[in-house]
Amino acid sequence: MALITYLVEDNKMILDNLIETLEEIASVKVVGHAATEAEATRWLLVHDGHWHLAVVDLFLQEGSGLGVLAGCRQREPYQKVVVLTNYATDDVRRRAMELGADAVFDKSNQLDEFFDYCVEETSREVALPQS
Numbered sequence: 001m002a003l004i005t006y007l008v009e010d011n012k013m014i015l016d017n018l019i020e021t022l023e024e025i026a027s028v029k030v031v032g033h034a035a036t037e038a039e040a041t042r043w044l045l046v047h048d049g050h051w052h053l054a055v056v057d058l059f060l061q062e063g064s065g066l067g068v069l070a071g072c073r074q075r076e077p078y079q080k081v082v083v084l085t086n087y088a089t090d091d092v093r094r095r096a097m098e099l100g101a102d103a104v105f106d107k108s109n110q111l112d113e114f115f116d117y118c119v120e121e122t123s124r125e126v127a128l129p130q131s
Helices: 012-025 037-046 065-071 090-098 111-122
Strands: 003-008 028-034 053-056 080-085 103-106
Touching: 003 012, 003 037, 003 111, 012 028, 012 111, 028 037, 037 053, 037 065, 053 065, 065 080, 065 090, 080 090, 080 111, 090 103, 103 111
Parallel strands: 003 028, 003 053, 053 080, 080 103
Antiparallel strands: none
């Protein structure tokens, strides 16, 4: 079963590369994406319970990835939210984890670890609830 994934990223080139790489290396189905906090938060709430993984950048066109994290704190245990950012300082990591992130990865030097995480998540074979 594919890992139903939503991406929150405002850089088109990074977004396109993430989609291509994720779908190539793991059983991932990217079902949507957003470039703003409001759009991402709204999608995650409307599709509550019907996604497995949300990948969130912190600096967005409008708003912040921290707001997206705060907006989806009440999610099912099988739903994972990871931060993928260029600013993975100790403070940012701590704050993201406090807001419910399952993991934080630095785009500049932890992409392999991020992709390994996604592959591992696909192996859990979590079924979505029936609507």
